[in-house]
Amino acid sequence: MSSTLVLGMGNPILSDDGVGLYVAERLQAGPMPDGVEIQTSEVAGLRLLELLKGYDKVVIVDALRSGREPGEIVRYDAAEFKGGHRYGSAHSIGLHTALELGRRLGMPMPDDVTVFAVEAEDVETFGEEFSCPVAAAAEKVIDLVRAEVGAG
């Protein structure tokens, strides 16, 4: 049976940065089809490789700062994560690099990776509340992820 991972990412005490974790927790509270697992991660880097291995399909939910309107939801497929394999910090290896490294090491990495990213308004203030646009977007992302994994 094929297996799917829904992975919420972010920092729970950095305002809008917690949106991915919140979405994952909400999904966890509701029904999910067989073979769909839900997890959260507060770190990325090589840890992604360890988290994603073994799944056929992965859906990641995270906050994003890209200059879009706060609350805008952007959908990426892993194939869009081009670019190089460079990093400014030891621990900021990206998704693309993690997937590629895992494949080269012969680990079973998912071919189907989708990311739902929510444009954040504030990820620089410590807090446990979302901004209004991000709070509204979180509800929409929950529905989008449910549809993506066949949970209706």
Add this chain to the structure above:
Amino acid sequence: MKKISVDPITRLEGHGKIEIFVNDAGEVANVYFQIPELRGFERFCVGRPVEELARITTRICGVCPEAHHMAAGKAIDAVFGVEPTPAGARLRELLYNAFFVTDHTTHFYILAGPDFIMGPQSDPATRNILGIVHKVGLETAGALINLRAEAAELISIIGGKQIHPVCNLPGGVSQAVTKEQQERMIQITTGFVEFAKFSLQLFNDIVLGNNDYVDLIKSDAFTHQTYSMGMVDENNKVNFYDGKIRVTGPDGAELVKFDGKDYLAELAEHVEPYSYLVYPYLKRVGWKGFVDGKDSGVYRASPLSRLNAADGMATPQAQEEYERYFSTLGGKPVHATLATHWARLVEVLYAAERAHELASHPDLTDPNVRVIPTGIVGEGIGVVEAPRGTLYHHYKTDEKGMVTNVNLIVGTTNNNAAISMSLKKAAEGLIKGGTEISEGTLNMIEMAFRAYDPCFGCATHTLPGDMPLQVVTRSEATGEVIASVKRNM
């Protein structure tokens, strides 16, 4: 004047930034290194039970949660006026050394590796972890991934969770380990020692075996005569978990050895209008600007400085490496910034041996892992060596243990002045008037700050991809972009 920005734009805006100002003759006029500060941490903490800070402060930083957990644990012990039991302290130190092994080795292979295994001027398309995998072989990369998994397993045995441990409570840790868990940890830490020795051998073959690299490490462009800070045990040997803070001078002589709780008497903070991040300096020496020498209170807190500030390593194989390190680099102290990478591997071997020693301790399974506090002092300071420098946590509470005040000095902050100086000197050495600034040149300037493994604020991760870098040269008169070097954009 032209301005060059080396701007790693992650999804956290203005995350970390290097700005190089070039005058009309094309020479470096000044270099600014900026890290924006996250807001409202103290406000977030005030009014919460102080025990929660051991779990909250792990969220400040996605890179070293374990270091914050340890400093917080020690500060909370002090708030309640309790000393952890020997068994509790042992388990904490074991977890912490396992963390050092995984953090330092990851840094070496992922961050230093591209520059030293592939070469600082090599093709950026292969100057990355995938290029390294190709060069050193799948087996080594697999061993690194395996080491990380096993370190995570050890951390979760003691810490209750991987990555964000939750074991530290006032007076010790939350639970004892079983005999079976001890056996597993002995097995895991045996692997640590092997991998540490393998990594040092790799460094020896690839870096020290190449005269160009040795010249680069020893070159003046990458050297600063600063004070060195590091935690030492009662024999003045390096310790990451507990001890006194020792500071030695540019000449290697001891300036001071102090208790972590006296940090406010020893350290002061300089501020600059362009940076949110303060510049700590040694109070008894004073701030003389971004300059080298014994009259300047600038210090470093890093693997490089820890080896300088100590008289040796407390474990036998690391001690051998320590001696080889200093004899190869011309004696103590070593001020060559790029030697930090070698010092880091010496520390990996120490952490591995120390973890093995602790895991094998006959009383490791002692169930007496915690003292229950009966009173409250209301103020506590906890200090550990984090991988990126000495980490200070200072809490004040009311009589019920609710937080009223929090002050932290984190690893990278210690090195703020030294990083700025290192960038400027490297830029001056590498950017000459009339020559084109290549990607390779900028990479070599970045090497000056990568050696410190700086932690940019507290991002937990980077999305959507690898950290992009943009370097723009602008005409000062018109603001027009004259040249631009981009990566991953």
